[in-house]
Amino acid sequence: MKRMLSVVLGVSLSASVLASEKGSFEEYVEGLKQEAKSLGISQQILTEAFQGVEFKPRAVTADRNQPEKKLTLDEYIPRAVPDWKVKKAKELHQKYYAELQQVADEYGVQSRFIVALWGVESNFGTFTGNYRVIDALSTLAYEGRREAFFRKEALAALTILEQGHIAPDKMKGSWAGAMGQSQFMPSSFLNFAADGNGDGKKDIWNSEADVFASTANYLAQSGWDDSYTWGRQVKVPHGISPELQGREAAKGKYLQEWSKLGVTRYDGRPLPQLDEDIKAWLIMPDDENGRVYLVYNNYNVLMKWNRSYYFALAVSHLADRIAMD
Numbered sequence: 001m002k003r004m005l006s007v008v009l010g011v012s013l014s015a016s017v018l019a020s021e022k023g024s025f026e027e028y029v030e031g032l033k034q035e036a037k038s039l040g041i042s043q044q045i046l047t048e049a050f051q052g053v054e055f056k057p058r059a060v061t062a063d064r065n066q067p068e069k070k071l072t073l074d075e076y077i078p079r080a081v082p083d084w085k086v087k088k089a090k091e092l093h094q095k096y097y098a099e100l101q102q103v104a105d106e107y108g109v110q111s112r113f114i115v116a117l118w119g120v121e122s123n124f125g126t127f128t129g130n131y132r133v134i135d136a137l138s139t140l141a142y143e144g145r146r147e148a149f150f151r152k153e154a155l156a157a158l159t160i161l162e163q164g165h166i167a168p169d170k171m172k173g174s175w176a177g178a179m180g181q182s183q184f185m186p187s188s189f190l191n192f193a194a195d196g197n198g199d200g201k202k203d204i205w206n207s208e209a210d211v212f213a214s215t216a217n218y219l220a221q222s223g224w225d226d227s228y229t230w231g232r233q234v235k236v237p238h239g240i241s242p243e244l245q246g247r248e249a250a251k252g253k254y255l256q257e258w259s260k261l262g263v264t265r266y267d268g269r270p271l272p273q274l275d276e277d278i279k280a281w282l283i284m285p286d287d288e289n290g291r292v293y294l295v296y297n298n299y300n301v302l303m304k305w306n307r308s309y310y311f312a313l314a315v316s317h318l319a320d321r322i323a324m325d
Helices: 002-022 025-038 043-049 057-064 073-080 083-095 097-107 111-122 133-143 147-163 186-192 208-221 255-260 297-305 309-323
Strands: 231-235 279-283 292-295
Touching: 025 043, 025 133, 025 147, 043 147, 057 133, 073 309, 083 097, 083 111, 083 309, 097 111, 097 208, 111 208, 111 309, 133 147, 147 186, 186 208, 208 297, 255 279, 279 297, 292 297, 297 309
Parallel strands: none
Antiparallel strands: 231 292, 279 292
């Protein structure tokens, strides 16, 4: 209780400092509303969206907090992708197989990756966040650590409301404003959300068809190639230069080149010999003593979705488990 009180008091103190520098939260919201109005957001939407708007100290606390202990991949993967989640993913992949295959064919994205992202992001739509998105984004913009980013996202959220995809009181998300079953930030929604069921709305909160189409559209527009998978865990020879690892474009090498450097599949077999060789990047998210991977460009696309090596590997691992018998 004392620790929580100190955290809340710390946030309140920061809010007080901000209030003295840039006015109260209420004054900041008024400025945000005026900017939105100048961009064409209607008064009705502004009234509904900001009705009862509140500063959310817990959102600021979450934004500032960093994990105290960094898990290794050997610790993280079983937690992020437990067996029960794999079982659920397979069941849902089968349940929605027809819809998923239609989306996969349309966008050129394997269905197992659509389901894997769904599972890792929101546990298949069961954990989507209960913050009013406008509250969360207004709070984080006012707090100021990343004001430009969150103010832009708040304006994007208002644009979504103006377009009629969701009612203001139903626009819920995470403390950071990530929304719906695919956990899109509002700007990502505007760029990538898709109407999968043809009802004229892009509803990533309630429509699985829209979630699937939106996820696939994001990946497709970001450079996904369904001719290939994401990569694979590998073994490297002892003493391999750590300078070879990294996702910079210049560090990509063809599989035959990696083979000549002594890189093998995890079970020791040679790397695949493809009719058309493919570039891959060597990554060591922990260090050379931890798990080592060769990843293809599809993995780089997953990193555009979320810039965490661990997140992208969790999605990739779940997608692989879905594909297994």
